[in-house]
Amino acid sequence: MGLEERMSPGESRVVAGGPVVIRVESGESFWKAAIRWGLLAALAFSVLLNLILMVASVSTESSDLHVQEAFRSGSRTSSNRIAVISVSGTIMPPFTERWLKQIEKASEDDSVKGILLAIDSPGGFVADSHQMYHELQKLRKSKPVYVAMKRLAASGGYYIAMGIGPEGKIFVEPTTWTGSIGVIIPRYNATELAEKIGVTVEPLTTGPLKDTLNPFRQMSERERGVWDAVMKDSFDRFIGVIQENRSTLDEQQTRDLATGQIYTAGQALENGMVDAEGYEEDALKALTDKLGLSDYKVVEYSSPPTFADLFLTSRAEARASFAQQLMDAATPRALYYCSWNPWVPASAGH
Numbered sequence: 001m002g003l004e005e006r007m008s009p010g011e012s013r014v015v016a017g018g019p020v021v022i023r024v025e026s027g028e029s030f031w032k033a034a035i036r037w038g039l040l041a042a043l044a045f046s047v048l049l050n051l052i053l054m055v056a057s058v059s060t061e062s063s064d065l066h067v068q069e070a071f072r073s074g075s076r077t078s079s080n081r082i083a084v085i086s087v088s089g090t091i092m093p094p095f096t097e098r099w100l101k102q103i104e105k106a107s108e109d110d111s112v113k114g115i116l117l118a119i120d121s122p123g124g125f126v127a128d129s130h131q132m133y134h135e136l137q138k139l140r141k142s143k144p145v146y147v148a149m150k151r152l153a154a155s156g157g158y159y160i161a162m163g164i165g166p167e168g169k170i171f172v173e174p175t176t177w178t179g180s181i182g183v184i185i186p187r188y189n190a191t192e193l194a195e196k197i198g199v200t201v202e203p204l205t206t207g208p209l210k211d212t213l214n215p216f217r218q219m220s221e222r223e224r225g226v227w228d229a230v231m232k233d234s235f236d237r238f239i240g241v242i243q244e245n246r247s248t249l250d251e252q253q254t255r256d257l258a259t260g261q262i263y264t265a266g267q268a269l270e271n272g273m274v275d276a277e278g279y280e281e282d283a284l285k286a287l288t289d290k291l292g293l294s295d296y297k298v299v300e301y302s303s304p305p306t307f308a309d310l311f312l313t314s315r316a317e318a319r320a321s322f323a324q325q326l327m328d329a330a331t332p333r334a335l336y337y338c339s340w341n342p343w344v345p346a347s348a349g350h
Contacts, residue, residue: 067098067105072298073284080293082284083112084300087132090337091124091156096131098303103135105301107142113296114287115145117164118280122338123156126183126234129336133241136163144168144290148283149274154180154262156336158273159238162245170274171283172265178273179263180338181242181254183234185227188215213332234334248272262338 072084083106087099106112117136123129139145145164147153149172153161158178161170172178194201194216201216212223235258242254249257249272257263257271268274276282288296 066303067102068302068304069299070302072300074297075295076297078295078297079111080113080291080296081109081111082114082116082287082293082296082298083109084116084118084280084298086118086120086300086302087157087160088118088120091121091128091132091160093128096124096128099132100135101303102301103132103139107139112143113293114143114291115139116148116280116283116287116298117145117161118148118150119153119157119161120150121157121160122152122154123159123180123336125156126334126336129156129159130237132160133163136160137165139163140165140168144287146283146287147171148278148280149173149176149178150280151176152338153178154338155182157338159241159336162241164245166245166247168245169276169283169286171276171278171280171286172268172274173279174265174277176265176268177262178265178268179257180260181238181258182260182336183231183238184260184335184337184340185213185231185332186335186340187213187219189218190215191218230334234336238336246272 074082083102085099085102085106089095103115106115136145140163145168147161147164147168147170149157149161149170151173153172154177158181164170199216201214203211203214205211208220209223209226212219212226239251239254239258242249243251246254253272257273263271263273265274265277269277276286278286284298288294
């Protein structure tokens with residue numbers, strides 16, 4: 001009777017005498033097994049990732065609109081509340097919608113007697129700034145709104161402060177910068193670079209103004225006239241908003257200040273752009289004195305990060321591919337923004 005023995009791959013053995021039958025069986029090496037399990041793990045991770053993104057995309061919109069409250073100061077048991085809305089960072093989607101929801105909540109909550117708008121922003125998109133201004137104008141007709149400017153409340157940050165109306169008060173910290181009244185439309189001139197590397201950009205268009213702001217060619221006088229009219233419209237609206245809400249400034253004074261210049265707290269006070277020097281607590285005291293409240297609770301509103309924000313760091317980063325950045329940079333946008341380069345937005349914390 002023959003003797004059959006199993007040998008492992010790579011093993012050698014000396015056999016003496018008698019006929020020998022050799023059976024070759026393929027074994028799985030360590031590396032082949034590791035690769036196989038690695039591929040399975042990658043597949044499982046891919047499936048899990050797609051499920052997470054699918055759930056996030058479904059839940060993002062409803063989560064964005066959720067507003068949380070946190071106790072800040074005063075009496076925890078008081079039925080009279082002061083709501084603090086903090087506008088921090090660039091005024092742009094998706095943060096605009098969250099701040100608008102906070103304004104709406106303060107408007108609808110009967111226990112909220114007054115609102116403090118804490119601004120730390122270089123401004124942002126013209127449309128977003130005006131949306132917030134518009135909603136604050138509606139809010140201040142039913143409840144007083146005061147402003148506490150922090151490190152920077154410039155351009156669109158100053159624009160939304162006008163939403164509190166002439167009866168509201170604006171407080172600035174000693175180191176606050178504000179102003180930068182004006183409009184900017186980003187444009188880059190890369191004509192010399194294109195010539196050096198031998199690139200000619202010739203988009204096919206249906207009209208001479210369709211590719212206006214193209215950075216690879218010089219602007220025509222006609223194009224400059226078109227964009228001057230666009231900026232004048234936004235600029236005049238900015239001037240008008242200040243006129244309607246700052247009784248300390250007439251039109252000529254406002255236009256004299258509207259050079260795009262940044263003003264210190266002292267300069268802003270001297271020029272009638274703001275009302276008083278002080279911190280958030282000073283603004284809160286002035287607001288509660290106006291309301292005649294000795295017993296109150298201060299709560300701060302916030303919009304928590306969405307599931308997608310937590311997973312992808314932020315929605316802005318989630319779409320910030322190189323191609324997307326190029327597309328965004330090429331899109332004409334008018335901004336009330338305190339920077340020549342608004343494509344690097346300031347972070348928004350609420």
